[in-house]
Amino acid sequence: MLVMQTKYGIVKQAIKSKILDGTYEPHAKIPSESEMMKQFEVSRHTVRLAIGELVTEGWLYREQGAGTFCADRSKQQLQHNGMPNKNIAIVTTYISDYIFPSIIRGAEAYLSDHGYNVSLFNTNNDHEKEREYLERIITTGFDGAIIEPTKSASANPNINYYLNLERLQIPYIMINAYYDALEPFRVLVDDEQGAFLQTEHLIKQGHRDIIGFFKTDDMQGTLRMKGYLKAHREYKVPITPNHIVTYSTEEKHEKPVKELEALLNQSDAKPTGLVCYNDELAIKLINVLRERNIKIPQDMSIVGFDDSFLTELSEVKLTSVAHPKAELGRAAGKLILDLIENGQGKGYEAAIDSVVFPIKLVTRQSTQAIGEETLEKTK
Amino acid sequence: MLVMQTKYGIVKQAIKSKILDGTYEPHAKIPSESEMMKQFEVSRHTVRLAIGELVTEGWLYREQGAGTFCADRSKQQLQHNGMPNKNIAIVTTYISDYIFPSIIRGAEAYLSDHGYNVSLFNTNNDHEKEREYLERIITTGFDGAIIEPTKSASANPNINYYLNLERLQIPYIMINAYYDALEPFRVLVDDEQGAFLQTEHLIKQGHRDIIGFFKTDDMQGTLRMKGYLKAHREYKVPITPNHIVTYSTEEKHEKPVKELEALLNQSDAKPTGLVCYNDELAIKLINVLRERNIKIPQDMSIVGFDDSFLTELSEVKLTSVAHPKAELGRAAGKLILDLIENGQGKGYEAAIDSVVFPIKLVTRQSTQAIGEETLEKTK
DNA sequence: TCCGATTTGTTCGTATGTATG
DNA sequence: GCATACATACGAACAAATCGG
Secondary structure (H helix, E strand, C coil): CCCCCCHHHHHHHHHHHHHHCCCCCCCCEECCHHHHHHHHCCCHHHHHHHHHHHHHCCCEEEECCCEEEECCHHHHHHHHCCCCCCEEEEEECCCCCCCHHHHHHHHHHHHHHCCCEEEEEECCCCHHHHHHHHHHHHHHCCCEEEECCCCCCCCCCCHHHHHHHHHCCCCEEEECCCCHHHCCEEEEECHHHHHHHHHHHHHHCCCCCEEEEEECCCHHHHHHHHHHHHHHHHCCCCCCHHHEEEECHHHCCCHHHHHHHHHHHCCCCCCCEEECCCHHHHHHHHHHHHHCCCCCCCCCEEECCECCHHHHCCCCCCEEEECCHHHHHHHHHHHHHHHHHCCCCCCCCCCCCCEEECCEEECCCCCCCCCCCCCCCCC | CCCCCCHHHHHHHHHHHHHHCCCCCCCCEECCHHHHHHHHCCCHHHHHHHHHHHHHCCCEEEECCCEEEECCHHHHHHHHCCCCCCEEEEEECCCCCCCHHHHHHHHHHHHHHCCCEEEEEECCCCHHHHHHHHHHHHHHCCCEEEECCCCCCCCCCCHHHHHHHHHCCCCEEEECCCCHHHCCEEEEECHHHHHHHHHHHHHHCCCCCEEEEEECCCHHHHHHHHHHHHHHHHCCCCCCHHHEEEECHHHCCCHHHHHHHHHHHCCCCCCCEEECCCHHHHHHHHHHHHHCCCCCCCCCEEEEEECCHHHHCCCCCCEEEECCHHHHHHHHHHHHHHHHHCCCCCCCCCCCCCEEECCEEECCCCCCCCCCCCCCCCC
16 A cells, blocks of 8 residues: 555554454454544544545445444455465565575576466565555465565564464465564574674684674574674684674665774774675675775685675675575475465474575685785686 | 435435436536535535545546546446456566666566556576466466566567467566567667667777677667677777677676687787676676786776676776666556556557667776776775 | 433534645 | 645534443
8 A cells, every 4th residue: 555644544554454463353343433533633534534435445334323343354355356366475675685586586486387476575674565565465365475574683563464464374484584473484594603604714714803794683684693703602702892893774885884994993903804794795895995905815804695696706706605595485485385285374284394594604715814825816 | 326315415416417417528527626515505525525435436536736527437347347456467587687676676666656566477588488477477367567578689489479468458568678570568778879888988989999798689689789880880990790799698607708718819909898798797707807917997998788786896897888777667667557557459548658768878997098097096 | 212422424614735727 | 826626634513323221
């Protein structure tokens, strides 16, 4: 649904949300007009306008003297069912992220081969958008959904929608991250282990002052930070607090670069290694280092994450952590089809289970042991 | 219709009668609200109630500032008994191509905002797959399709499917390229002009031996080759046949690199400039040059195509040709909605038209005039 | 059956915002 | 810039239906 800037639109959306997230069950009475007036601090006229439209759209019905009630859409649904065929929704945060297309492609290929259509939605990491799409998944009648959670590190305001999906027996799985409270089926990469490998690699090469850059508004970032810390503890390397740089999606273009520059300018505990949230950031930081004539890997070792095509692009090939991207999408497609075709009711089928993908380090030229001479590159 | 005792019911009935008896013809303006107030001696609110219901029932439509008009009911019947849902298919060749996500995102954002679901299909540039998806689009009942043609340079064995789409009045548009025989609505970048700009730029800087690399299994590549040739002719620069390197999708990882190496090894007519099919190839070729210690731009100028984020990634920032990617997707979304909601039957509506996006050259550091000293980079 | 409180239904008045021509 | 027309919003009053006591 489009963004409603008008008051009645806000009221309308609020009511509709409570229908879709299951707060108002079919035939249950919704609050009276006067209650709504207080609740939203609007006039009765405005409340009536909102309710009126929902009535004409078939969401509610009114009974004079009695109240306004939630309509039972389940019956109309059969008649109304729009998409006759097999449809799966994929909800991601950013379609454009350099890493996502592979995952989407993997899922699309598998699902297409099994006769399903794949619809794409991207939330731009915005909870509002996520809600809008969950509403659409419920109303349009998708057979299942593959969802990358929006802002997975923070509490999710749309929990009720997910619970309603379960109530309506629309299977869904989460990829890359998940909301703890839901305990959904999921397909993940072992992010903590990944960052552990990044950090361990540098520690074993003698690095002690290692900066970690983590995007912490999603679960992946916080897990990777955990892996970074774990490696330090396990190898008894003291942790310097300001060597951990966290940033949010909005800050990704500015903050890490600025923080690195600040850390390079200070004299004590000069960093010799960088652990990056992903390859994109690593490339960005390499550019910063290049401008300061800091040689890689002689003066600074740097490790990326994702093992994307970016690792091969730079002059110095990037050491990175590899995870199977297309396979991850494929596994997600397989899991959701298992759920649709076999398992009704979460937890029923012991045969169906979440998947955690293993991860490994791919060593290239952007890291070396402290003090070591660079080997001449041989092709 | 039953007798309406309420005032708004009377007004409503009166208006409806005049529609049914032909007093108000389709698209004719009906009296304004204030006129109705006088005529029926009721308040404005009452008039609005009456008109409002007629609008939701599809008898009238309102335009702010202009007036209220009689709807054309004859056409709505056809649309209404069809599918209640809004679904658009996007068929691309490669979801994973670094340039595609932006286009898909642009289209997805626009279509989502207008309440449509977007389904994704990728053909891997395989006609078989394309056919499979076209079948699915027809049988599943999509409202429209945005299609990037598979192997657009060669004849298409699935022409009949496209013709059938037209017969079934399922609107479709093509992006990036199109099959000549169909003359579809389309959203394109001016590829020929783009390659003309690439080549012209080098010629004006004194380059005479310019290699052009073109992927010629799609229309874009052949058009770009045309632009390359046109620039040579226009500036009266002789064309060396083996300075044109063509390759297919399958060959893209190997052939251009090998051809470049072969051309560098030969002694006569040493190339001083490279015109690349896209940025990805340009970066790949830059790596080849780097291994041979050929300096860019002193010894070799190189121009990319797409103005993607890759241009900023390399040590030497890449001169490239820019086209608006997300806007192209957006325009495609807009065009298909125009066709769905307004235009039935191709060619009918003169208001709806194909779009060709302008293109421009973005000069960075990977090109310079023959013999010129490199300016020191200043930040 | 009636009463009164509650809830929706109809109607009027008024004001301000915004798009169109 | 101006008048016109629809869009949104507040307030008030009374009518009609429902429901519990």
